[in-house]
Every structure is written in C-alpha cells, then in structure tokens.
Amino acid sequence: METRHSLRMMVFASLMAALIAVGSYLAVPVGPVPIVLQNLFVLLAGLLLGGRWAAASVAVFLLAGACGLPVFANGTAGLGRLIGPTGGYLIGYLAAAFLVGIMAEKANQRVALEVLAMVIGSMVVYAFGVPWLALVTGMPLDKAIAVGLYPFLIGDAFKIAAAIPISRAVRPLMRTMPGIVVAPINGERA
Amino acid sequence: MNIIEIKNITHRFANGRSGLNNISMDIARGQFVVLAGANGSGKTTLLRHFNGLMTPQQGVIIVDGVNVADDPVRARRTIGMVFQDTDTQIVGETVYDEVAFGPENLCWPRSVVNKAVQTALDQMGLVHLSDQSPHLLSGGERRRLTIAGILAMNPSVLVFDEPFANLDYPGVRDVLRRIVALHQEGHTIVIAAHDLEKVIAHAQRLIILSKGCVAADGAPNELLPSVEDFDIRRPIELSFGHAVQSWLN
Amino acid sequence: MAELSVFAYRQGNSAAHRLDPRIKLISISLLSAAILAAQAAGLFVATGLIIGATIYCRVSLRQIGHELRWLLFMLAAVWGIRALVTPGETLFSWSVFSVSRTGVLTGAIICWRWVIIIFLGLTVSVTTRTEDIRAAVEWFLRPFPWLSPHRIGTMIGLLVRFIPVILTHAREMGAAQRARCVENRKNPIYRLRVLGLPLLRRTFVTADHLTIAMEARCYGQGRTAYAWHFGREDGIVLVGMVLLSSVISFC
Numbered sequence: 001m002e003t004r005h006s007l008r009m010m011v012f013a014s015l016m017a018a019l020i021a022v023g024s025y026l027a028v029p030v031g032p033v034p035i036v037l038q039n040l041f042v043l044l045a046g047l048l049l050g051g052r053w054a055a056a057s058v059a060v061f062l063l064a065g066a067c068g069l070p071v072f073a074n075g076t077a078g079l080g081r082l083i084g085p086t087g088g089y090l091i092g093y094l095a096a097a098f099l100v101g102i103m104a105e106k107a108n109q110r111v112a113l114e115v116l117a118m119v120i121g122s123m124v125v126y127a128f129g130v131p132w133l134a135l136v137t138g139m140p141l142d143k144a145i146a147v148g149l150y151p152f153l154i155g156d157a158f159k160i161a162a163a164i165p166i167s168r169a170v171r172p173l174m175r176t177m178p179g180i181v182v183a184p185i186n187g188e189r190a
Numbered sequence: 191m192n193i194i195e196i197k198n199i200t201h202r203f204a205n206g207r208s209g210l211n212n213i214s215m216d217i218a219r220g221q222f223v224v225l226a227g228a229n230g231s232g233k234t235t236l237l238r239h240f241n242g243l244m245t246p247q248q249g250v251i252i253v254d255g256v257n258v259a260d261d262p263v264r265a266r267r268t269i270g271m272v273f274q275d276t277d278t279q280i281v282g283e284t285v286y287d288e289v290a291f292g293p294e295n296l297c298w299p300r301s302v303v304n305k306a307v308q309t310a311l312d313q314m315g316l317v318h319l320s321d322q323s324p325h326l327l328s329g330g331e332r333r334r335l336t337i338a339g340i341l342a343m344n345p346s347v348l349v350f351d352e353p354f355a356n357l358d359y360p361g362v363r364d365v366l367r368r369i370v371a372l373h374q375e376g377h378t379i380v381i382a383a384h385d386l387e388k389v390i391a392h393a394q395r396l397i398i399l400s401k402g403c404v405a406a407d408g409a410p411n412e413l414l415p416s417v418e419d420f421d422i423r424r425p426i427e428l429s430f431g432h433a434v435q436s437w438l439n
Numbered sequence: 440m441a442e443l444s445v446f447a448y449r450q451g452n453s454a455a456h457r458l459d460p461r462i463k464l465i466s467i468s469l470l471s472a473a474i475l476a477a478q479a480a481g482l483f484v485a486t487g488l489i490i491g492a493t494i495y496c497r498v499s500l501r502q503i504g505h506e507l508r509w510l511l512f513m514l515a516a517v518w519g520i521r522a523l524v525t526p527g528e529t530l531f532s533w534s535v536f537s538v539s540r541t542g543v544l545t546g547a548i549i550c551w552r553w554v555i556i557i558f559l560g561l562t563v564s565v566t567t568r569t570e571d572i573r574a575a576v577e578w579f580l581r582p583f584p585w586l587s588p589h590r591i592g593t594m595i596g597l598l599v600r601f602i603p604v605i606l607t608h609a610r611e612m613g614a615a616q617r618a619r620c621v622e623n624r625k626n627p628i629y630r631l632r633v634l635g636l637p638l639l640r641r642t643f644v645t646a647d648h649l650t651i652a653m654e655a656r657c658y659g660q661g662r663t664a665y666a667w668h669f670g671r672e673d674g675i676v677l678v679g680m681v682l683l684s685s686v687i688s689f690c
Contacts, residue, residue: 007653010590011646014597015605019642021598022605026613028634030627040635060594067464067572068563069599073509078560079471084510084553085517136549137520138542155627162631169636173643243651263657271655278645279652283569283600292656294663303663321450321568325603343656 009049012174013057016045020061020093024073035155038073039125040163042093043118046100047167048174054101058094065090088132092125099124109171111164118160192216193268193347193378194240199249201235209235210246211402217380219346222373224389224410225382227399228421233382234274236399237349240380241265254346267296270340274352276332285311285327285335286320292343310342314368330361334368347378354388362388366437386417387425391436398422410434449565455495459673460571461578466680467559473684474552474559481690482551488683489558496565503561510557514550521546569599574665589662601645609638 023038045054065071065081072081072090082090100121107113126149134144194217201209210232217223227233238244239251242262251258251265258265273279282288289310293303311317314334319327324335333353340348353369354362370392373379381389390396396413398406400420406413414434418424425434455463474485493500504511525542532538563572573592580588616633624630 004650004654007658008646008650010594011597011650011653012643014594015601015642015646015649017594017598018601018605019638021602022609025606026609026634028627028630030625030630035627035631037631037635040631041639044635044639056594060591060598063576063591064572064595064598067576068467068560068567069569069572069595070564071598071602078467078557078563080553080557080560083475083556085513137517138524138545139520140524143524158627158631161628162635165632166636166639170639170643173640173647238651241655243655263659266655266657273648273652273655275648277604278648281597281600281649281653281656283596287570287596290663291658295657295659295661297661297663300663300666323603324600325607340656 009053013045013049013053014060016041016049016054016057017061017064020045020058021071030158033151033155035158037159039093039096039122039156040159042097042125043100043121043159043163044167044170046097046117046121047104047114047163048170049101050105051098051101055094055098058097062090062094085133085136086129087136089125089129091132092128095128096121096124114164114167115160118163122156122160191219193219193254195252196239197250197252199239199246199251201239201244201246208402210239212249213402213404214249215397215404215407217347217378220373220376220378222379222392222394223381223397224386224393224395225380225397225399226386226417226420226422227382227384227405229384231399231420232402233384233399234351235402237271237351237380237382240347240349241269241271243271267343268345269347269349270343270345271349272333272336272340272351272353274355276329276336279336280324280332280339283323284320285316285322285324288324288335289316289338289342292339296343306342306344310338313341313372314338328361329357330364333357333361333365337365337368341372345377347380348372349380349382351382352384353381354383354385363437366392370438384422386414386422387434388437390414390425391434448568449496451566453495453566454672455492455562455566457672458566458676459667459669460567460575461667461669462673462677462680463563463567464572464575464579465677467563469680469684470559470687471556473688474555476688477552477690479548481687482548482555484683484690485555485687486551489555489562492562493558496562498561498565507557511554514553518543518546518550521549569596570665574667577665578667597649604645605638605642608641609634612637 020038020041023041024036026037027034028037042058045057048054049057061071062082066079068078081087100117103117103120104114107117130144130148131141133139133148134141137144139147196213196215199210199213203209213236225233225236235244239246240253240258242251242258242265245259253265254268256264280288281291286307289307290303293306298306308317311320314337316331316334316338319331324332327335337348348369350369353365357365366388369379369381373392381393383389386396390410393410396406396408396410397404398413398417398420405420406416414424414428427434470485474482477485493503522538522542523536525539525545527539527541530538530540530543573595576595577588577592580586580591613634621630621633
C-alpha cells in the first residue's frame with residue numbers, strides 16, 4: 001500500500017512537473033533576453049524534492065510530452081520537440097534535476113554547497129543542449145556556444161540567486177502537513 | 191441506530207496547539223446535522239477523524255459498528271467527504287475520470303465503475319459534461335462534480351466542509367437542493383459551516399464547536415437564539431421574530 | 440479560463456478518436472522514425488498524409504500558424520544557419536556571406552522533417568484523451584515493474600490536470616502584482632522571487648490538500664484495469680502504418 005509519505009512526495013513531484021511545464025510561459029522581462037522561469041523550477045525541484053523525486057518529476061514531464069500530451073512550450077507535444085533544436089536542453093533538465101537533487105541532499109542546507117550544486121546543474125543543461133544545437137543546425141561548436149549558452153548565463157545567475165531564498169521559504173511547508181500529525185495509514189501500521 | 195459514534199477523542203497538534211478536547215457525540219443514521227463554529231474551532235479537524243485521515247491521541251471513533259483505526263478504508267467507503275476547496279481535490283483530467291477515481295481505487299470491475307459513474311453524474315446533472323475538463327466548469331458545476339466523485343463510491347454518510355464557499359446565489363440554491371434530495375434518499379448528512387443562514391432551515395440537529403469542545407448540541411430552534419455567544423451569526427429572520435426560511439423557497 | 444493551446448484534446452467520435460491509443464503511439468513512433476530516415480520523395484508522401492490528417496481533425500491552419508509562430512521562426516533560423524555554414528557549391532554570395540546549394544537543400548529537408556513530426560504529435564494530442572494516453576504509457580511500461588507504471592500513470596494524470604490550474608493562478612498573480620507596479624522594480628532577483636515564491640508555496644499547499652483528498656477516496660496500489668478495445672480496425676491500421684513507414688523511409 002502507498003504510505004502517506006510516498007503518496008505526498010508523488011503528488012509534490014507531479015505538481016512540480018506541472019510547474020515546470022507552466023514555467024515556459026512565465027518570464028520576467030529584464031534586459032534583451034527575457035528570463036524564463038522553466039529552469040528555475042527545475043533547479044528548485046532538485047533542491048526541494050531530492051535527487052530521486054526531482055528526476056521523477058522531470059522524467060514524467062518529458063514522458064508525457066513525448067507521448068503526445070501538450071506539455072511543452074506553446075502547447076506542442078511529441079517527439080518532434082525532443083529531437084528539435086532545443087531538445088537537448090529538455091533532456092539536460094533531467095540530468096540537472098537529478099544532480100542538483102543528490103548534491104542538495106548532501107549539502108544539508110549550506111548555502112555555498114547549494115549554489116555550487118545549482119551552478120553544476122545549469123552547466124549540465126548546456127552540456128546536453130549546446131552540442132545538440134550544434135549538431136542539429138550544423139553550426140560549429142563555438143558559434144553554438146555563442147547563441148546557445150552566453151545569452152543565458154546572466155539570467156541563470158539571477159535564477160540561482162533567487163532559488164536560495166525561495167527554497168528557504170518553502171522547505172518548512174514540506175516538513176509537516178499543515179494541521180496534520182503524520183499518522184500511520186493503510187498498511188503502514190506495524 | 192448510530193452510524194457514527196465518537197467517544198472522548200482528544201487531538202493535539204505537533205506544535206502543542208490543542209485541536210480537539212475530549213469530544214463525544216453519536217450521529218444517528220439518516221440524520222441531517224449541521225456542525226457550526228468560528229474558524230479555528232476544530233470543525234475540519236473533527237471531520238477528518240471520521241474516516242481516519244487523522245488519528246486521535248485518545249478516544250475511539252466507531253463507524254457503522256467498526257473501529258476506524260482497525261479499518262480506515264471501510265470508513266472511507268462508508269463516509270464520503272467533500273472538501274472545502276474544489277480546485278485542490280479534483281484529481282481527474284475530465285469530469286468522467288474524476289468521478290471514476292474513487293470506484294477505480296476500490297478495484298471494482300470496469301462495468302460496475304461505468305454504471306456507478308453514470309448514476310452519480312445523472313444525480314448531479316453533469317452527464318452532458320462528462321468529457322469536459324474540470325477546469326472549464328463553473329463554480330457550482332465544480333462543486334457538484336466533487337459531490338458526484340464521492341457519490342460514485344456509494345457512501346451512506348455524506349460529509350461536507352463549507353459546501354457553499356465561493357458560490358453565487360444560484361450556485362448555493364442548486365447545491366443545497368441536491369443535498370436536501372440526497373438526505374431524502376436516506377443519506378446521513380453532516381455539514382460543517384461557519385455561517386448558518388443558508389442551510390439551517392433543513393437541519394434536524396445543530397452541534398456547535400468552540401475552541402475544540404462541543405459548546406452546544408440540540409435542535410436548531412432551541413440553540414439558534416444564543417449562537418452569537420459562540421461567534422456565529424444569528425440568521426436575520428430571528429431578529430424580526432420570524433422562523434428561519436429555507437433558501438430553496 | 441486557461442487552456443495551454445489549441446492542441447488540447449477535442450471531443451469527437453471519429454475513427455481517429457476510436458483507435459486504440461497503443462496503436463496511435465506505436466504509429467507515431469514508427470512514422471517519426473521513418474520520417475527521420477526519409478528523403479524528399481518520402482517526405483512528399485508523409486506531407487500528403489499530414490495535410491489529410493489535419494483537415495480530418497478540423498484544426499484551423501491559421502490557429503496552428505499562430506500557435507507555432509516561434510517554432511516556425513526557430514526552424515527558419517536553423518535553415519538559414521545551415522545554408523550559410525554548410526560548405527559546397529556557392530549559390531550566391533554577398534560580402535562575407537555565401538549561401539551553398541547543399542546547405543539550402545539539407546536545411547530544407549531537416550526543417551521539413553521537423554514540421555511533419557510536430558504535426559504528427561499534434562494529431563495524437565487532438566484526438567486522444569489524457570486518460571487513454573496515460574493507460575497506453577502504463578501498458579508499455581508493464582514489462583518494467585521497478586518503474587511502477589501505475590504510479591507513473593497517476594503522475595501523468597496529475598501533471599495534465601494541474602497545468603491549467605497553475606497557469607490561471609500565475610496569470611492572476613501576475614496581474615495583481617502589476618496592479619501594484621511591480622514593473623518599477625528593476626532588480627531581476629527580486630522579480631524572480633516574488634513571482635516564483637507564491638507560486639511554489641501555493642503549489643505545495645495544493646499538493647497537501649490533494650494528498651488528503653486522494654486518501655479520503657481510498658487511493659492505493661490497486662486500481663480497476665483500463666478497458667482495452669483492440670478491434671479489427673486497430674489491427675488493419677497497425678499493419679498499414681508498418682507498411683507506410685517502410686515506404687516512407689526507403690523513398
């Protein structure tokens with residue numbers, strides 16, 4: 001039987017996946033490149049849910065999209081999006097969420113380590129995204145880096161800076177269910 | 191015969207705040223009960239003990255003759271619970287799937303599930319919307335959908351937590367009419383509310399909670415004159431010497 | 440009310456709606472693979488098929504064009520870049536830029552393939568209920584019990600259910616913040632925090648309520664099995680798709 005804890009983590013991960021999907025529509029218009037919130041939510045999934053559940057969250061998002069449910073940007077779906085020019089970034093989210101998650105579990109809320117985890121996580125996204133972009137467009141790698149990496153670095157720095165206070169504020173909510181003492185339910189009773 | 195028996199339950203929250211303080215009550219089969227109290231008086235906490243979503247530190251709850259702690263799944267089938275916020279309890283992506291969620295969890299055969307869903311949708315007047323996304327329904331329709339979702343599991347008790355929250359006047363009347371009809375079909379009804387005027391004309395019993403204790407319990411007519419002592423607004427008709435009016439008239 | 444796009448499921452009772460969802464997923468996977476391998480002739484066949492399917496699904500082309508404008512823009516950019524960076528016989532040149540013949544051709548083929556594959560995904564999105572796709576995914580994952588297909592299915596369902604809820608909430612929140620002149624705050628970290636935090640907090644509270652509501656309705660490991668309806672038509676479509684895919688990939 002499902003225990004209340006695992007059911008709750010599953011619901012958290014599902015809603016985090018929905019937030020990642022919605023994140024491609026939410027942007028803060030600062031400077032020439034609007035800062036899109038999607039990868040902020042990927043980083044936060046790692047910080048808040050831990051490696052396994054963060055990876056599950058992104059994996060469910062990608063799987064739903066690959067199977068034709070309209071969850072990707074502009075409501076598109078299907079394999080077309082994953083093999084398109086920006087598909088590498090989407091796959092990179094999966095690795096990033098997992099890595100940030102396991103590093104955050106070890107970091108034990110030390111800010112420097114969490115920032116490091118998110119920096120590595122963001123780089124992992126580009127490690128998947130940029131070579132794929134180069135491959136698909138036929139651009140040489142240095143040009144691909146110029147269009148697929150540099151314009152987003154400042155935005156990423158802002159997102160990492162914002163993720164720390166956000167995760168600090170949300171963590172207490174996760175520890176206990178409001179007004180509920182976690183009680184043994186269903187088959188969990190000894 | 192009593193369908194719910196509550197014996198001396200006490201619930202204290204993890205932060206030390208007292209939730210429920212030595213509460214006892216019996217609810218008879220087929221009764222229409224209104225549970226009133228100001229916000230924070232313990233209404234929702236008490237309701238969640240009915241079907242084992244919360245467990246008391248002391249005391250027992252017996253539903254239909256069986257201790258809830260021994261078989262919470264049975265209690266959840268006997269007691270259908272409609273929560274306050276419709277958005278955070280609808281699970282399905284379409285109206286049909288939402289109503290089928292409970293029966294499917296009970297592993298009923300597909301044909302039985304289909305029949306239960308059709309009956310529940312019909313009772314709540316939602317058949318024409320069965321392929322619609324719940325997000326596109328009106329407030330009243332969404333409230334009816336949450337009721338259909340528990341009716342499909344064929345419970346004998348229906349528990350509503352603030353069923354009229356965020357509804358417009360036609361929405362309130364529509365939902366109230368259907369709740370009264372369900373009572374006439376023989377369901378036991380328990381409604382938690384902080385505001386009595388919409389529903390009290392149909393109640394057979396009024397229980398007032400205050401600071402986690404039962405402050406008063408009896409026939410609505412006897413208790414209504416003094417409800418303001420417990421931070422509950424007295425229906426306006428009483429001030430003019432009239433009896434309370436049903437919102438359905 | 441928020442719907443992500445025109446690509447959401449539409450009610451209907453066409454043959455495409457009735458087709459077994461497993462067959463639909465197999466078909467688009469096969470066709471996508473075939474299209475990735477196809478050359479111009481195969482792509483013509485596939486384009487004909489897609490145009491037929493789009494008309495059949497009654498999605499207006501104007502709406503699709505509007506929804507996909509960024510994607511089409513991106514594809515045009517990819518084509519342009521391909522044309523410029525691929526070496527080969529020069530078609531025409533201007534100052535330092537030179538457009539090669541092979542670049543134009545390979546770029547066109549690549550972009551053409553994407554457009555077709557995206558339209559393929561669209562035909563499935565428009566004609567298949569989430570519940571059906573979810574059941575098909577669970578079915579395909581059955582050989583891998585350690586992935587717990589049942590749980591993945593539930594997660595996909597919740598994901599799709601909560602996208603419009605969160606989007607509506609985000610828009611309301613954005614409007615409320617603009618009403619109080621949030622645009623005057625230039626600090627991007629502040630802006631990200633005030634947009635992200637309430638969304639996340641609300642999402643987690645929603646998740647808690649949802650957990651309780653699911654428990655109250657006896658959510659557990661076991662559920663009623665999905666009613667599959669694999670008929671003769673489904674078999675015919677499957678065979679047809681296999682043949683069609685091989686034709687497309689070898690042309």
